[in-house]
Amino acid sequence: MTPKILPSLIAVIDIGTHKTVSLVGQMINGKARMLGFSERRTEGVVKGTVIDLERLHRCVHEVINDVERSSGRSIEQVYLSLSGPAAEGERIKGIHAIPAHDGKVTAKDVTDAIASAKRLEPPAGRATLLYMRQPTTIDGRAVANPVGMAGKRLEVHFWRVTMEEGNMRMRVGMVNGMSVKVRDFILASHAAACATASDSDKQGVLVIDMGAGTTDWILYYKEHILCAGSIPVGGEHMTNDLSVALRISRETAEDLKIRFGSAMHREADANQTIWKDGDRGLGDQQFNRGTITQVLSLRYQETIEYVKKDIMQHLDQLFPGRAVKLDQYFLPAGIILTGGSANLTDAADAVHAIMQLPTRIGVPTFENDSLRKPEYAGVVGLMTAAITDSPPPVRRQRGFLASLKDLFRF
Amino acid sequence: MERPPSILLVGLGGAGCSIVARLAAQLPPEIGVALIDTDTRSFQQIPGAMVVQIGRAQTRGMGTGGEAALGAASAESDEAALRRAFTGVPIVAMVTGLGGGTGSGAAAVVAGYAAEVGATVLTFATMPFSHEGERRQRQANEATGVLGLKCHGLVVVHNDLLLQQVAADAPLSESFAAADTWVGGALRALAGAFAPGALVAADPAALRSILANPGSPTLFAFGVGTGEGAAMKAARAACECPLAHGPSSVTKVASLFVHVAGGPTLTTTAAFEAVAAVRTRFGGETSTIVCARVNPELGDRIEVSVLGASLPAPKSPAKAKKGAKAGDPSQPMFEFATEEAMRRGLFGGTPMTFIDGQDIDVPTYIRKAVRLPPSP
Numbered sequence A: 001m002t003p004k005i006l007p008s009l010i011a012v013i014d015i016g017t018h019k020t021v022s023l024v025g026q027m028i029n030g031k032a033r034m035l036g037f038s039e040r041r042t043e044g045v046v047k048g049t050v051i052d053l054e055r056l057h058r059c060v061h062e063v064i065n066d067v068e069r070s071s072g073r074s075i076e077q078v079y080l081s082l083s084g085p086a087a088e089g090e091r092i093k094g095i096h097a098i099p100a101h102d103g104k105v106t107a108k109d110v111t112d113a114i115a116s117a118k119r120l121e122p123p124a125g126r127a128t129l130l131y132m133r134q135p136t137t138i139d140g141r142a143v144a145n146p147v148g149m150a151g152k153r154l155e156v157h158f159w160r161v162t163m164e165e166g167n168m169r170m171r172v173g174m175v176n177g178m179s180v181k182v183r184d185f186i187l188a189s190h191a192a193a194c195a196t197a198s199d200s201d202k203q204g205v206l207v208i209d210m211g212a213g214t215t216d217w218i219l220y221y222k223e224h225i226l227c228a229g230s231i232p233v234g235g236e237h238m239t240n241d242l243s244v245a246l247r248i249s250r251e252t253a254e255d256l257k258i259r260f261g262s263a264m265h266r267e268a269d270a271n272q273t274i275w276k277d278g279d280r281g282l283g284d285q286q287f288n289r290g291t292i293t294q295v296l297s298l299r300y301q302e303t304i305e306y307v308k309k310d311i312m313q314h315l316d317q318l319f320p321g322r323a324v325k326l327d328q329y330f331l332p333a334g335i336i337l338t339g340g341s342a343n344l345t346d347a348a349d350a351v352h353a354i355m356q357l358p359t360r361i362g363v364p365t366f367e368n369d370s371l372r373k374p375e376y377a378g379v380v381g382l383m384t385a386a387i388t389d390s391p392p393p394v395r396r397q398r399g400f401l402a403s404l405k406d407l408f409r410f
Numbered sequence B: 001m002e003r004p005p006s007i008l009l010v011g012l013g014g015a016g017c018s019i020v021a022r023l024a025a026q027l028p029p030e031i032g033v034a035l036i037d038t039d040t041r042s043f044q045q046i047p048g049a050m051v052v053q054i055g056r057a058q059t060r061g062m063g064t065g066g067e068a069a070l071g072a073a074s075a076e077s078d079e080a081a082l083r084r085a086f087t088g089v090p091i092v093a094m095v096t097g098l099g100g101g102t103g104s105g106a107a108a109v110v111a112g113y114a115a116e117v118g119a120t121v122l123t124f125a126t127m128p129f130s131h132e133g134e135r136r137q138r139q140a141n142e143a144t145g146v147l148g149l150k151c152h153g154l155v156v157v158h159n160d161l162l163l164q165q166v167a168a169d170a171p172l173s174e175s176f177a178a179a180d181t182w183v184g185g186a187l188r189a190l191a192g193a194f195a196p197g198a199l200v201a202a203d204p205a206a207l208r209s210i211l212a213n214p215g216s217p218t219l220f221a222f223g224v225g226t227g228e229g230a231a232m233k234a235a236r237a238a239c240e241c242p243l244a245h246g247p248s249s250v251t252k253v254a255s256l257f258v259h260v261a262g263g264p265t266l267t268t269t270a271a272f273e274a275v276a277a278v279r280t281r282f283g284g285e286t287s288t289i290v291c292a293r294v295n296p297e298l299g300d301r302i303e304v305s306v307l308g309a310s311l312p313a314p315k316s317p318a319k320a321k322k323g324a325k326a327g328d329p330s331q332p333m334f335e336f337a338t339e340e341a342m343r344r345g346l347f348g349g350t351p352m353t354f355i356d357g358q359d360i361d362v363p364t365y366i367r368k369a370v371r372l373p374p375s376p
Helices: A053-071 A107-118 A165-176 A188-196 A235-246 A250-260 A289-318 A347-355 A374-389 A400-409 B013-024 B040-045 B068-077 B079-086 B101-116 B134-150 B159-164 B172-194 B204-210 B230-239 B268-282 B331-335 B337-347
Strands: A009-015 A019-028 A031-041 A077-082 A088-097 A126-138 A141-143 A153-164 A181-187 A204-210 A215-221 A224-231 A273-275 A286-288 A335-338 A359-361 B007-012 B031-037 B050-053 B091-097 B120-127 B153-158 B218-226 B253-262 B283-294 B301-309
Touching: A009 A053, A009 A374, A019 A053, A019 A374, A031 A053, A031 A374, A053 A165, A077 A165, A077 A188, A077 A374, A088 A107, A088 A224, A107 A126, A107 A153, A126 A165, A126 A181, A126 A224, A153 A165, A153 A224, A165 A181, A181 A188, A181 A374, A188 A204, A188 A215, A188 A224, A188 A335, A188 A374, A204 A289, A204 A347, A215 A289, A224 A289, A235 A250, A235 A289, A250 A289, A273 A289, A286 A289, A289 A347, A335 A347, A335 A374, A347 A359, B007 B013, B007 B101, B007 B172, B013 B031, B013 B040, B013 B091, B013 B101, B013 B172, B031 B040, B031 B079, B031 B101, B040 B050, B050 B079, B068 B079, B068 B101, B068 B134, B079 B101, B091 B101, B091 B172, B101 B120, B101 B134, B120 B134, B120 B159, B120 B172, B134 B153, B153 B159, B153 B172, B153 B218, B153 B301, B172 B218, B172 B253, B172 B283, B172 B301, B204 B253, B204 B283, B218 B230, B218 B268, B230 B253, B230 B268, B230 B301, B253 B268, B268 B283, B268 B301
Parallel strands: A009 A077, A077 A181, A204 A335, A335 A359, B007 B031, B007 B091, B031 B050, B091 B120, B120 B153, B253 B283
Antiparallel strands: A009 A019, A019 A031, A088 A153, A126 A141, A126 A153, A204 A215, A215 A224, A273 A286, B218 B301, B253 B301
16 A cells, blocks of 8 residues: 655654643655644543543544644654653663674674674563664774774674563554554653754763653763663652642642742742732632742652662663763763753752752754743654654655645645 | 440550550540550550450460561451450440551451441551551551451551651651540540530441441541630641541542530530531531530640541442453452542552652652641
């Protein structure tokens, strides 16, 4: 069957705990142009876990319908973002002995090494979702392109992300159910990094994508992903803490978090009294601002501590016995904080205080002004990652009628 | 043989026995006290109290070492003695600490025997501190699921909450005193309600009708007010009682038992004002049982205690239970999620997420026991 869509059409969808966003773009002269965008409040997801499949299904369906309408294109394949601790990453390697007769690496040697790495089966019951390239080495030396170089032993490394099979089937099924296919998965933290970190940043940078349900992190070193992980805590937890502490509804807590919240508890806030609505009308309530900042800052800082701990555990596994430090030499570009929870006041200061590295808020660079916010780093990055990681297929030879149809679209 | 007491306060396990020992001194004489444990050391805390040593064969007078199965077996082996202890007692108030062996294992068994011999069983269970780790937390959670089905009312007191009630530099004993105040208040209220001489009286059968649905979460709140407008102050304190806090949606109940006790100045109007305030907060549309009592010892203090039970969760496929299959043994846990919801808020009913043995869905300030500034 010939595809109905233009081959260079790229659709991405990011299903988060708080919102589901979809973006459709097209490659024109090597640059991405946005054709359609849609966004909806996600339903049926709590803490990054699906609790009501039916409602989520409907929500995803509506988002896809909206984006098809706004772009005027029909979507056949989408890139799906992948976040949360359910997706586990690990380093795998493929080894290939270089034939001794000339001792030079050929393109075939590289393909063989890659094939041997990908032959490694994931643990029982888990399915491989994606591979991300890590440095290639010849006799232990990292090289950018091994072809033509001399050596004995060629090693290719991948960051492999696996997920429990049932969970993966559910995610794929969510999209597949509406005659749209999942083309590929993209790690959400990698997407966020693609939108906010430059290539020179990737010499050494930590990107923390703090969403509503999960906080995903990814570490780049020498332009390659080194490791990535996720903590099942996000902005929703802060809202919840606030609603438990002040005994208020989720909506009120969310509103107070945005207006008065902070990731740093300062003495100045301690005895400041704030009003819920501000009009002092019926039902207006007074709160102590110190309580709000205290509750939020405790949770925020704890979450960053967990991220730090998780990173150190991963580094220990990758480099056993070598106490790697998270410092300026290792990560010259410091930390990029992005995702919806990066909007919290003083978020970067709080991260800096714990990690002791320069921290900045990552805002995606995009033609569309309304998407230049930390919470859209994920979806914008998905688009960027989809283009750079797996270039869209070349335009196939198609029937006369189909090309006529395209002609009238413009 | 002497007449059995109208209310029997039972301490079960190490933690339960020590709470009861602390309370015993300040209780009115109508309340009988019994201690049940595998460990004989617990019995030395109150000389002369009724004691039932369980599991002599299993533990030889020692503790259970945190094994819930051993606790359950110990209680089962002494069935006859336990049944005898509860015979003829209309109300059994059991206090136990969950997470360990005797509390987690034996509580459901003991409550079952008491209910079978005709007593109305109300259990106060303390949950372990977050820092005590995942295993005890899980053991305690499993125990609440089973225990809730065996007794008529189950009030859960989170130890983490206790730490928050006092300043960070306060001695440990002070935070436990908060729990004693709550449980003690509840027992005094129960004793006061059924003893002769109440202003507005109730009988044990009425309490039973309130708590008639085993397995449904029990609400408990306690508040004290003094001086001008003491009744309203006490009612407000009860509404804000940390034991009953959480998003208002989960603490609406079907039936309420409200007890107001005060000194000679307590007026009927004040008492009913307090009841009305409590009803607005917690519901109680189906039935509210009101008790009021004048106790000269209280002076200008007024105490309001609230007990409430929600209706059993509807059997229709509630949305939140999508994940659980019919006949799933974990289902009662979901029905019991309301109690969890008080602490976990919006995440009540979702699976717990553990990092370093702590349920991280519980607010950080609760787990770190940070005392928040008072609200204006």
